[in-house]
Amino acid sequence: MSDLRSIGVFDSGIGGLTVVKAVRDLLPNEKIFYLGDTARVPYGGKSATTVQRYSVEMTQMLLGEDVKAIVIACNSASAVALPNLEKTLSVPVIGVILPGAKAAIAATRNRRIGVIGTRATIKSGAYERAIHSLDSKIDISARACPLLVPLIEEGWLNDELSDRVITRYLEPMVRERIDTLVLGCTHYPLLADAIARFLKSNVKLVDSAWNCAAAVQDLLNRQSLRAPAESSGGLEVALTDAPDNFLRVAREALQLEIGEVQLREVMHGAPAL
């Protein structure tokens, strides 16, 4: 059995392209339809209610594209909207939190894990819940890092200023002797080199993009939803607002073939969950 339909991926903006990159590398035969809500980006500072509403609207738009599965490539949306979407959607849905939590547990030796993300993700406590549901004895040190996304969007990926901001955010975690750090925002893999420079080899980085892609592969296999091995795969990108400078940064940093970007209006008044 195989399934030629696309995988739908949505994110608050363009950061979710790090997940797309990982899925493309791991599953080159799959078609991906990516939807970035750039008209309302970022979700990271907004309330759970608002992020839930936006997530329902985005998944409805993806269902309109006849996707076979949906990936929430946004930690903020995964953190607060996934449980309800899992219950109500007609296709399987996967977030970035649980795959990241599993990978962190597999990586830690001293059972002290750090988690960084946006305000919404950290405030939701979703990583703590996911990690503790698998192993209640792990110490977690979580911190919101709202400066990192704008630094990445400036393209200051290897830059003394970014190094200083990273030091400010991560020094307390190092003092708490974490040995594993979850990059709990899909933008952050673009700063992975700078973060690794600060942490040296003492701390393992868990990239939620890569672990999410592995979970997608797993899901497609289990549910016989893989595209045929001979199909060529591809990527369509749609945004709710015209792309800006960051699309260029992401395209270059990720070496991703994006092609022409479509513009879509947000469908309001999606059915309530």
Place this chain on the structure above:
Amino acid sequence: MSDLRSIGVFDSGIGGLTVVKAVRDLLPNEKIFYLGDTARVPYGGKSATTVQRYSVEMTQMLLGEDVKAIVIACNSASAVALPNLEKTLSVPVIGVILPGAKAAIAATRNRRIGVIGTRATIKSGAYERAIHSLDSKIDISARACPLLVPLIEEGWLNDELSDRVITRYLEPMVRERIDTLVLGCTHYPLLADAIARFLKSNVKLVDSAWNCAAAVQDLLNRQSLRAPAESSGGLEVALTDAPDNFLRVAREALQLEIGEVQLREVMHGAPAL
């Protein structure tokens, strides 16, 4: 003649409270109804079309509050939406760009003016147009500074990291020998001390909040819209999403009596301009 109705003020988020603070100080008898579009903040990185649509929706919501005049306390929205709103609204409307431009021209001696703001404001070229419409011989050096808003929202107002970011953004302007700098984003007055420390006394700062308040006073006087001298004034604040950390930062830094914050849903499908 006097008019007891409120002045409506809107902004993409909470930064516009710097304008409210200036209006409260200058016009203590006036009632103000403030509407912050925190569900979609920031406008600064979004396209002109999207910011225009959001601005129409916000002004329609303010008209529903029976306001006597509308202040667009957001540089991004003033930059791209004001011309159409001026033509279509039934009450007078005032932005932050023209008052800032006039104040900058009054302040400069060597006719070299710097302008900093969000991506949307700088890309719009609105300050250049406003300044050159008044004096075409002035040299303008403009720069988008997308890190400043998140630094302010972290509350890092007097902080070595903010100083470094300010140096990064402003050093090229100092080399171009500007003698006046327009703070073209309503958040920026909260960093005015740090910016002044870097610029020393060589460069005058033009605070668009204060100049906008003076323009409001002028408008109310001209159109006989002032509240009676015996009325006590006041401030109501409504947001389209639940307030976060930054409301606390703004409240403390501005010493503003805010009271209970109302939550309002965005009215979609406002009439097209």
